[in-house]
Amino acid sequence: MRFRSVLGHFCTGVTVVTGMSGGGPVGFACQSFAALSLDPPLVLFCPQRTSGSWAAMSSAGAFCVNVLAEDQRDLSAVFGRAGADKFAGVSWSPSSTGAPVLDGALTWVDCRVTTVHEAGDHFVVIGEVVELGPERDARPLLFYRGRYAAQADLDPRGWSGEVLDTLLTWQRQSEWS
Numbered sequence: 001m002r003f004r005s006v007l008g009h010f011c012t013g014v015t016v017v018t019g020m021s022g023g024g025p026v027g028f029a030c031q032s033f034a035a036l037s038l039d040p041p042l043v044l045f046c047p048q049r050t051s052g053s054w055a056a057m058s059s060a061g062a063f064c065v066n067v068l069a070e071d072q073r074d075l076s077a078v079f080g081r082a083g084a085d086k087f088a089g090v091s092w093s094p095s096s097t098g099a100p101v102l103d104g105a106l107t108w109v110d111c112r113v114t115t116v117h118e119a120g121d122h123f124v125v126i127g128e129v130v131e132l133g134p135e136r137d138a139r140p141l142l143f144y145r146g147r148y149a150a151q152a153d154l155d156p157r158g159w160s161g162e163v164l165d166t167l168l169t170w171q172r173q174s175e176w177s
Helices: 002-007 054-062 070-079
Strands: 015-021 026-030 032-035 042-045 062-065 090-092 101-103 107-119 122-132 141-144 147-149
Touching: 015 054, 015 070, 015 101, 026 054, 026 070, 026 101, 032 141, 042 062, 042 107, 054 062, 062 101, 101 107
Parallel strands: none
Antiparallel strands: 015 026, 015 062, 032 042, 042 122, 062 107, 090 101, 107 122, 141 147
16 A cells, blocks of 8 residues: 555654453553644653553553664564563553553653544544653664664665754753753
């Protein structure tokens, strides 16, 4: 499908969205995650309407977005599959909302659900940020053109470390401390 091919040229990070259900922790790999607003602090993610994980966690009213590091491809694969107990053998701790924070995540964003919109074959879930996790010193897990990609794969000149504040949702990196 051309639509998928064209949009595949937009590199994204990989996250695992987690939450709780009556049966315990649930989660799924998600690359459709973004910052939405600085004031109030809002983020969004877009689960498929057929997602059993989202259906299970939606009534809890809270979620945690775990941003994966480059060394967590296997974890992404586990949470990218349907069925099976995705938390078997996965270490985690509860966030302030109770949603699972995965050990080793690059960072995490704990949220309360504020709004859910139907949008085609997905939902758009908006959450107000409750707490931000610490940042691990590692490279992010990236997804580009239908596969995982390393930062070096995207820019042969390497990463300069330049901070582009004008491209971020908020005006300065120092806004979140």
